Amino acid sequence: MAHDSHDAHDSHVYVPEIAVDREGKEHVVQGWQGDYEGGKLGFWLFMLTEVMMFGAMFLALTYYYTLHQQDFLIASASLNRWLGGFNTVVLLFSALTMGLGLLKMRHGDVKGAKLMIWTTILLALVFLGVKAVEWTAEYHHGIFLGLDALQSGNEHSKPFGQILFFGMYFTMTGLHGFHIIIGIGLMLWLLKRINAQKVTPDHNILHFNIALYWDLVHLIWVFVFPYFYMIGAGDIAGGVVHGH
Amino acid sequence: MGKSYFDETHCAIGHPKSTFMQWMLTVDHKRIGIMYAVVMFTFFFVAVAAALTMRFELFSPGQQYIEAQTFNQAFTLHGVIMIFMFIIPGIPAVFGNIVMPLMIGAKDVSFPRLNWFTFWLYIFGCIVALTSLFNFNISEGEVLFKFADTGWTFYAPYSLNTDTNVITTLVAGFILGMASILTGLNFLVTIHRLRAPGMEFFKMPLFVWGIYATAWIQLLATPVVGITLVLAILEKYFGIGIFDPSKGGDPVLFQHLFWIYSHPAVYLMILPAFGIMSEIIPAFSRREIFGYRTIALSSASIAGIGYLVWGHHLYTSGMSDTAKVIFSFLTFFVAIPTGIKFYDWIATMYKGKIILATPMLWALGTIITFAVGGLTGVTIAMVGADIHLQDTYYTIAHFHYAMLGGVVFLLFAGMHYWFPLVFGKMYNETHAKIAFALNFIGFNVLWFPMFIAGYMGMPRRYFDYLPEFQIYHQISFIGALIFVTGLIYMFTVLIRATKNGKPCGPNPWNATTLEWHLPSSPPPLENHTKVPYVDFRPYEYHHGQPVVKFDENMRRID
Numbered sequence: 001m002a003h004d005s006h007d008a009h010d011s012h013v014y015v016p017e018i019a020v021d022r023e024g025k026e027h028v029v030q031g032w033q034g035d036y037e038g039g040k041l042g043f044w045l046f047m048l049t050e051v052m053m054f055g056a057m058f059l060a061l062t063y064y065y066t067l068h069q070q071d072f073l074i075a076s077a078s079l080n081r082w083l084g085g086f087n088t089v090v091l092l093f094s095a096l097t098m099g100l101g102l103l104k105m106r107h108g109d110v111k112g113a114k115l116m117i118w119t120t121i122l123l124a125l126v127f128l129g130v131k132a133v134e135w136t137a138e139y140h141h142g143i144f145l146g147l148d149a150l151q152s153g154n155e156h157s158k159p160f161g162q163i164l165f166f167g168m169y170f171t172m173t174g175l176h177g178f179h180i181i182i183g184i185g186l187m188l189w190l191l192k193r194i195n196a197q198k199v200t201p202d203h204n205i206l207h208f209n210i211a212l213y214w215d216l217v218h219l220i221w222v223f224v225f226p227y228f229y230m231i232g233a234g235d236i237a238g239g240v241v242h243g244h
Numbered sequence: 245m246g247k248s249y250f251d252e253t254h255c256a257i258g259h260p261k262s263t264f265m266q267w268m269l270t271v272d273h274k275r276i277g278i279m280y281a282v283v284m285f286t287f288f289f290v291a292v293a294a295a296l297t298m299r300f301e302l303f304s305p306g307q308q309y310i311e312a313q314t315f316n317q318a319f320t321l322h323g324v325i326m327i328f329m330f331i332i333p334g335i336p337a338v339f340g341n342i343v344m345p346l347m348i349g350a351k352d353v354s355f356p357r358l359n360w361f362t363f364w365l366y367i368f369g370c371i372v373a374l375t376s377l378f379n380f381n382i383s384e385g386e387v388l389f390k391f392a393d394t395g396w397t398f399y400a401p402y403s404l405n406t407d408t409n410v411i412t413t414l415v416a417g418f419i420l421g422m423a424s425i426l427t428g429l430n431f432l433v434t435i436h437r438l439r440a441p442g443m444e445f446f447k448m449p450l451f452v453w454g455i456y457a458t459a460w461i462q463l464l465a466t467p468v469v470g471i472t473l474v475l476a477i478l479e480k481y482f483g484i485g486i487f488d489p490s491k492g493g494d495p496v497l498f499q500h501l502f503w504i505y506s507h508p509a510v511y512l513m514i515l516p517a518f519g520i521m522s523e524i525i526p527a528f529s530r531r532e533i534f535g536y537r538t539i540a541l542s543s544a545s546i547a548g549i550g551y552l553v554w555g556h557h558l559y560t561s562g563m564s565d566t567a568k569v570i571f572s573f574l575t576f577f578v579a580i581p582t583g584i585k586f587y588d589w590i591a592t593m594y595k596g597k598i599i600l601a602t603p604m605l606w607a608l609g610t611i612i613t614f615a616v617g618g619l620t621g622v623t624i625a626m627v628g629a630d631i632h633l634q635d636t637y638y639t640i641a642h643f644h645y646a647m648l649g650g651v652v653f654l655l656f657a658g659m660h661y662w663f664p665l666v667f668g669k670m671y672n673e674t675h676a677k678i679a680f681a682l683n684f685i686g687f688n689v690l691w692f693p694m695f696i697a698g699y700m701g702m703p704r705r706y707f708d709y710l711p712e713f714q715i716y717h718q719i720s721f722i723g724a725l726i727f728v729t730g731l732i733y734m735f736t737v738l739i740r741a742t743k744n745g746k747p748c749g750p751n752p753w754n755a756t757t758l759e760w761h762l763p764s765s766p767p768p769l770e771n772h773t774k775v776p777y778v779d780f781r782p783y784e785y786h787h788g789q790p791v792v793k794f795d796e797n798m799r800r801i802d
Contacts, residue, residue, distance in 0.1 A: 019441045021777035022800050027441030029775045031351060038354045038437040045429045045463055052467035056501055057475070060486060063497060145482035152490045160485075160492025167484030167491070171475065 036205055043209040047216050050179075054220050057172055061227065064164045071161020076232030079169075083134050084229040087127050088221065094123035095218045102211045108201045114194060117187050120214065124184050131177055135170075145170050169228050176224055179217045186210045248668065248766040249274050256360045271356035272769060276363050277341030278666065283367065284330050284338065285735070291325035292728060294318045299724045302717045305709055312707040316393035317408070319705060321377075323396030324413060328420045329370055331651060332509060333427070335516035336462070337366070339658050340431055340455045342666060346759035347449045349440030349778070351770045354433040362426040369419035376412035395705065397506070398473075400487035400498040404480050411480055414473045421470045428462025431455055440758070443778035446537060449757045450782070453540040454519025457547040461512040465551065469505030472498065496561050503554035511550035511578075513647065515543050517654035518585055521607050524661055525589045527755040528604035529596030530788035535588040536781065542581030549578050559630045568627045575625035582618055586611065597788045601753070602676040606657030609684045613649025617642060620695065635705075637716075638698025641691045649687060656683075656734065663738060664752045665759060668766035669745030675737045682730030690723030756790045757782050761798070774798040 017029040032038065065072050101116030135144070142149045143166055148156035150163050158166070190210050193199045199206050255269035267275060298318050301308050310318065345353055353359050379390040392410045394403040398417075403410050435456050439448065448456075476498065478484050485491035487498045518539075526533040533539065555563060555571030563571075589611065598604070620642040624630045633639060664670050694702075697716035702709060709717070751760040763773045776798040784791035795801045 017775055019775045019777040020797075020799055021442065021779060027777055029349075029441060030437055030439075032354045032356065032434075032438060035354065035437055038433050041436060042355060042429055042433045045432055049425055049429075049463055049467040052464055053471045056468045056471045056504070060475070060497060060501070063494070064486075064492075068492065145484060150485065150491075151483060152488075163485045163491045164493060167486055167493075170482075171478055171484050171486075175474075 034203075039205040040208065043212055047212060050216055050220070054172070054175075054223075057168070057175075058223065058227070061168050061172070064161070064168070065231075068159075068161025068164060071159050072165050073232045075158075075162040075165035075169075076228060076230070078232070079229050080134060080137070081229050083130055084225055087130050088225050090123050090127050090130070091218045091221050094120045094127070095215055097123065098211050098214045102204070102207055105199075105201055105204050105207050110194065110201065113207070114191060117191055117194075121184055121187050124180050124187075128177060128180060131173070165228075172224055173228070176217070176220055179220070183210075183214055183217055186213065246764045246768055248764060249769045250766060252769050254356070254769070256357050269360070271352070271360045273341045273345050273352050273356065273359060274666070274767065276359055277338050277343075279363060280333060280337040280341065280366070283370065284333060287325050287329045287370065289731075291322045291330065292731065294322040294325070296724060296728060298322070299717075299721050301707070302709070303721050304714060304717075305711050307708070313393060314389065315707040316395075316705075317389060317391045320392050320395055324373065324392070324417075327396050327509075328417055329373065331513050331647065332420065332424055333366060334513055334651065335520065335655055335658065336427055336431065336455055336458055336512075338655070339451070339520065339662060340427070340458075340516060343662055343759050344431065344452055344455050345434060345438070346665075346762065346767065346771055347452050347757055348435065348438060348443060349758050349772055349775045350434060350438035351772075353430050354437055355430050358426060359430055362423050362430070365419060365426070366423040369416050369423060372412055372419060373416035376409035376416065379409065397502060398476060398498075399502075400476065400479070400493075400495040401489060403476065404488060411477055414477050418470050418473045418477075421466045421473070424462050425466045425470075428459035428466070431459040432463065435459070440775050440778050446540065447778055447781060448540075449519075450522035450533065450536070450539050450543075451516065451519035453543050454516040454522070457543040458512050458515045461508045461515075461547050461550070465505045465508040465512070468501060469509075472501040472505070475501075496558065496563070499558055499561055500554070503557045504551075507554040507557065508547070508550045510647065511546050513651045515546060517610075517651045517658075518543065520654045520658040520661070521589060521610065522585075523755075523757065524603050524607040524657055525592050526783040526785070527661075527753050528599045528601055528607075529593045530599070530754075530785050531592055531596035531783075532781070532785055533588065533783045534591035534594075535584070536783075538584050539588050542584045545581045546578060549574060549581070553578060556625055556630070559627050560634050572625055572627050576622060579618065579622050586615065601660075602671075602673055602680060603657050603661035603753075605677060605680045606653055606660060609680065610650060610653040610657065613645055613653060613684075613687065617645030617647075617649050621646060633698060635703055636698035637694040637702045637704055640704050641694035641698060644691050644694075649691075653683075653687075659738065661753070662759075663741065664745075664748045664765075665750075665762075666766065667742050667745065668747055669741055670748040670752060671737050671741035671745055676734065679730055679734035679737055682726055682733060684730075686723050686725070686727030686730050688723070690720050690727050693717075693719045693723075754790060756784060756792060761794055763796075772798060776800070 016031060019027045019029050021027065097116045097119045101113045101120065104116060105113035138144060139147070142156065144150070145167070148154050149158050150166055151157060152163070157163070187210060190199065190206060193206055249272055253266050253270045253272045253275060255266060256271050257269055260266055260269060267279065270276060297310065298315060301310050301315060341353070341359070345351070377389065377391050379388045380386075381388065390409045392398070392403070392408045392413045393406060394408075394410060398410065398414065435448070435452060475484070475486050479487050483491070485493045487493045487495050489495060522533060522539055553571060553575045555567055556575045559568055620638070624633050624639060624642060660671070660676060693716040697713050698704075700713070702713045702716065748765065750762050750765040753760070758772070758776065761776070762768070762771065774797045776794060780792045780800075791802060792800060793802045
């Protein structure tokens with residue numbers, strides 16, 4: 001019959017082991033328990049996979065841009081830069097609040113840290129709200145995945161380059177939005193862990209990693225925004241009706 | 245006799261009393277490795293059955309047992325299972341989990357719970373893949389075999405048009421890819437953080453080097469195929485246009501993105517296998533490995549160069565001539581570090597006291613089969629030759645010589661090498677050697693004729709063929725029967741040994757690396773009770789005897 005070593009498992013109290021070399025010198029053995037550096041390294045590596053994922057999509061996007069430059073510029077001009085730009089500011093500001101929250105946590109201000117996380121969640125929701133307004137407007141202008149304008153071979157069909165532009169636009173902003181939603185979930189979880197005192201000023205790896213995640217999410221947007229919204233000609237308000 | 249990891253375990257959630265739940269929830273890297281092995285080999289035999297079905301069908305020209313469409317689904321099933329469920333988790337999931345932490349003196353991997361989660365993600369991916377097998381038409385009471393018929397590569401635009409269950413298979417591929425990424429991530433952090441004190445990178449056993457190089461490929465290449473599969477799903481559901489020529493999309497882009505991962509993936513499979521070879525050769529030659537650093541660095545450089553050769557899959561798909569030449573050159577270039585390894589292994593054996601135990605037999609067999617697989621790979625890396633051979637049995641034979649004769653043979657070698665470590669018991673060596681002979685002969689009879697058939701123009705993936713190719717298919721068929729017999733024989737020998745094998749102690753092979761210096765056999769739950777200080781190289785032999793010895797507190801006493 002098996003038994004569990006309850007104490008070692010539950011409390012994660014870890015007494016580092018010592019290895020002794022031939023001269024009798026003692027060396028601390030690194031355990032996996034409470035390995036702050038390891039936790040950081042792991043999450044940085046995970047961020048690399050995200051970069052590769054979005055990188056592949058940027059690669060595809062760049063390839064199609066070289067094939068259909070004019071169409072891309074026209075399609076880009078029809079996006080609403082006020083809304084996109086506003087969202088960029090919102091997201092950058094949320095990165096600031098997230099970072100301040102981590103600083104507060106490290107300095108022992110748990111209450112301030114929680115306030116900052118709530119602010120970040122609020123900003124993330126604003127971002128999603130603006131996104132919803134944008135997509136709805138585009139839908140009403142007949143531009144959405146599955147609508148005639150983005151299908152081939154009918155009277156509303158856009159040229160190839162614009163179909164590809166909008167296909168990638170909805171894919172990439174959609175996947176980015178998905179990351180925002182995941183981020184909100186992570187922050188709510190983080191708040192729960194803080195309330196349960198599992199995340200504390202001395203043990204903040206989870207907070208650190210979620211802040212890192214949020215930085216990546218806004219970093220991706222910083223590339224997505226200019227690539228889709230700013231390459232085109234036309235005035236700043238854009239709007240799909242006025243496409244050239 | 246202390247308790248082993250079979251008697252006690254740590255669990256991800258709670259402290260279940262039942263043995264079954266303790267296995268399901270275990271975070272112990274050794275148990276997780278064993279569970280991977282069980283699931284993987286189950287699927288392996290399913291895929292073998294699919295292959296055998298195709299061999300039966302191909303016994304003579306024309307239709308025998310199955311329809312052409314079923315044949316297409318059979319080779320897709322064979323490919324999807326073998327690639328995504330068997331060989332990609334492969335050696336890292338089994339021996340990376342079981343042995344790597346032991347080799348570096350760690351108590352577990354860096355994130356044991358993530359490891360548990362990863363295993364279940366893998367299972368979930370397998371289940372999703374299984375759901376794509378059939379469509380159930382409840383009202384008509386029909387069960388339709390609707391597995392994808394695209395081949396495991398899912399090339400657009402056909403994969404976008406076929407009405408088989410491609411989407412579920414793509415989802416499964418994505419989930420299995422996630423599992424692979426997380427495994428690699430876990431191992432990278434483990435190798436960076438948890439090495440025993442004193443163990444620098446150049447004091448790690450070479451299997452750990454193989455796992456390390458592999459983990460980087462898992463981490464950096466898998467996301468690319470992950471997103472490619474997602475894009476293909478979005479294309480099929482929403483028509484985003486990216487791979488659809490009727491909307492200006494480029495199907496060849498799918499091939500590029502697919503192979504950016506899937507070519508490095510074959511190095512992901514072979515590098516840990518080379519690592520196993522580098523463990524076995526010195527242990528059974530009783531000699532320090534020749535050119536330790538060159539083997540370690542060649543793993544790293546194969547991982548690096550292997551990232552830049554994907555274009556050789558697209559010679560016939562439409563690509564600029566300049567690109568073809570560059571990809572061809574880079575592909576030749578990969579053969580150099582691989583060749584270095586081979587010469588190092590052979591030089592290690594030179595003047596060694598070679599012991600022909602079963603693991604060594606498998607390793608020596610692999611030197612032959614992988615040499616054939618590797619060198620034929622160089623021939624089809626040439627643009628001109630490849631235009632002729634690309635879609636023929638030649639490529640099939642090359643691939644199976646490299647993957648089955650390389651990766652899987654070395655996986656078997658590792659199974660025989662580490663079996664006594666994992667179970668604390670020894671299998672019957674005589675039977676295991678007979679099984680090896682059957683496998684080795686069967687393998688060559690099965691695949692060698694395909695080189696000739698392919699060279700003469702037998703196209704791959706065909707349901708039917710011209711009568712002049714019949715003789716090759718029939719020889720292959722006989723080889724397949726011998727090979728399958730050998731496989732069943734081998735697994736019977738090993739499975740019986742888990743029950744009836746003789747206890748063999750912690751170090752039956754007299755090997756030098758740390759996993760053979762555990763306090764008991766099978767190992768206890770948290771591995772080394774005392775972690776040694778590593779101020780020695782991994783394979784130090786003098787006059788055929790291990791140099792480094794430890795007392796019961798793992799302090800050196802030599």
